[in-house]
Amino acid sequence: MSYHLVLGVSAVLLALGLLMVLSSSSVLSLRLHDSSYAIFVRQVVWVVLGVPVAWVASRLPLRLVRLLAWPALLVSLALVLATYLPGVGVEVNGNRNWLSLGGGLQVQPSELAKLALVLWCADVYARKAKLLAYWRHLFVPVLPVSVLVIAAVIGQGDLGTALVLFAIALGMLWVVGAPARLFLGASLVAGVTAFALAATDEERKARLTGFVDPLADFGDGGWQASHGFFALATGGWWGSGIGASSQKWGALPEAHTDYIFAIIGEEFGLFGTLVVLGLFVTLAYAGIRIAARTSDIFARNVAAGVVVWLLGQAVINMGMVLGLLPVIGIPLPLISYGGSSLLPTLVALGLLLAIARTEPGAAEALRLSRALGRRGLFAALGSVAGPLRATAAVSSSTTTPRSTTENSG
Known part of the structure; x- marks a missing residue:
C-alpha cells in the first residue's frame, strides 16, 4: 500500500539522516561547541518537533489544506522579502537568505516557499482544470507569481533554492499537460539566466570554474568539489x-549539510549511495502511484508536486556532489542537517500520507492494520483459529457415520 511505503521509506531516510548528521558533524561540533553531539542534538530536536507536525498534516482534510494554499504563498513571499530588511536578514556564506528570530535562532524562509509554491500551483490548476487547453490559463497567474518568488530568492544570492523552485514550477506545468516545446524553451531561458548571473558574480564565477575542472582550481573554487571526489573515491565499493x-576532519566544507552525500559515499561506499538513491526512487514511485490513484484534482497536483520537489532536489544535490552540476548549496532532503529544510519536507510528506489515505481501499486497509495492532498477535491468531475449529467440527461430523457403518458391517 502506498501509505505504508511512503511512511516506511521516509522513516528510513530520517533515521539515516540522524545517523549521518551525528557522524559527519562530530568533529565540527567539538570544535565549535566543545561537544561532539551538539549539532546532532539540534537535529534531534528538529525531528522531535517535525514528526508531530507531519502527523497533524497527515490528518488534515484536503479542503482545509486547499484553503491554506494562498495564505501560505503570501506568508512565505513576505518572509523571503523580509530578508532584505537591515537587521532582520542575515547573510550566511554569501547569501542573504536567513531571518534572525533572536536567541541565535535563524530560519530560511525560502525553504517554506517550496512547499507554498507546490500548494498554490496545485490549487490554481485545480480551479482551472477545464481551461488549461488555453495558454493564457496555463500561464496566468502561475508564471508571473513563480517568476516573482524565484526572482526574490535569486536576489538573496541563493541560486540553488531558485533552481529547485524553477523545477517545481516546471514540474507542475508538466503535471497539468503543458506541451513539450514549452519545457525546452523554459530550460533554455533558465540556463542562459543562470550563466549570466554566474558570470556577473566573482564567487559564482569561481564555482563555475571549479565545476569545469575542480583540480585546476583546487585551492579556491574547486576545493569543495575536489574533496567531495576524494571522499567518494576513498569509500570504494x-x-x-x-x-x-x-574528510569530515575539516577538509570538506559543509560535510553535514550540502555535502553529506559525499560522507555517505566515504563511510558506506558505492553500496550506500545506491541505497540512498534507491530510497528516493521508491519514495517517488509511491508518490506517483498516489497521484495516479486519487480522483481529486487538487490532491493529484499536490502529490505530483511533492514528488517533483523532493526527487528534483535530491537529484540536484547528488549531481552536485558527483560533479555533474556546479556547487550551488542544496541540502539532501531528510538527510542533511537543518530544521528550515526538514520541517517543510516533513509537512509535505505528511500531506502525501493524507492523500494516500484517500486511495481506493486505503481506509479499510488502515482500519484493519490498526485493529490488528490493538488486538495483538494472539488475538489475530485466535481469529484464524475460530474458522479452523469450525472446519474441524464439520469434518468430524461427516466422518463419524461412515465409520459406524463400516464397523456394523
Whole structure:
C-alpha cells in the first residue's frame, strides 16, 4: 500500500539522516561547541518537533489544506522579502537568505516557499482544470507569481533554492499537460539566466570554474568539489565504515549539510549511495502511484508536486556532489542537517500520507492494520483459529457415520 511505503521509506531516510548528521558533524561540533553531539542534538530536536507536525498534516482534510494554499504563498513571499530588511536578514556564506528570530535562532524562509509554491500551483490548476487547453490559463497567474518568488530568492544570492523552485514550477506545468516545446524553451531561458548571473558574480564565477575542472582550481573554487571526489573515491565499493570518514576532519566544507552525500559515499561506499538513491526512487514511485490513484484534482497536483520537489532536489544535490552540476548549496532532503529544510519536507510528506489515505481501499486497509495492532498477535491468531475449529467440527461430523457403518458391517 502506498501509505505504508511512503511512511516506511521516509522513516528510513530520517533515521539515516540522524545517523549521518551525528557522524559527519562530530568533529565540527567539538570544535565549535566543545561537544561532539551538539549539532546532532539540534537535529534531534528538529525531528522531535517535525514528526508531530507531519502527523497533524497527515490528518488534515484536503479542503482545509486547499484553503491554506494562498495564505501560505503570501506568508512565505513576505518572509523571503523580509530578508532584505537591515537587521532582520542575515547573510550566511554569501547569501542573504536567513531571518534572525533572536536567541541565535535563524530560519530560511525560502525553504517554506517550496512547499507554498507546490500548494498554490496545485490549487490554481485545480480551479482551472477545464481551461488549461488555453495558454493564457496555463500561464496566468502561475508564471508571473513563480517568476516573482524565484526572482526574490535569486536576489538573496541563493541560486540553488531558485533552481529547485524553477523545477517545481516546471514540474507542475508538466503535471497539468503543458506541451513539450514549452519545457525546452523554459530550460533554455533558465540556463542562459543562470550563466549570466554566474558570470556577473566573482564567487559564482569561481564555482563555475571549479565545476569545469575542480583540480585546476583546487585551492579556491574547486576545493569543495575536489574533496567531495576524494571522499567518494576513498569509500570504494563498501566504504570505510561508519564514523571513519577522514574528510569530515575539516577538509570538506559543509560535510553535514550540502555535502553529506559525499560522507555517505566515504563511510558506506558505492553500496550506500545506491541505497540512498534507491530510497528516493521508491519514495517517488509511491508518490506517483498516489497521484495516479486519487480522483481529486487538487490532491493529484499536490502529490505530483511533492514528488517533483523532493526527487528534483535530491537529484540536484547528488549531481552536485558527483560533479555533474556546479556547487550551488542544496541540502539532501531528510538527510542533511537543518530544521528550515526538514520541517517543510516533513509537512509535505505528511500531506502525501493524507492523500494516500484517500486511495481506493486505503481506509479499510488502515482500519484493519490498526485493529490488528490493538488486538495483538494472539488475538489475530485466535481469529484464524475460530474458522479452523469450525472446519474441524464439520469434518468430524461427516466422518463419524461412515465409520459406524463400516464397523456394523
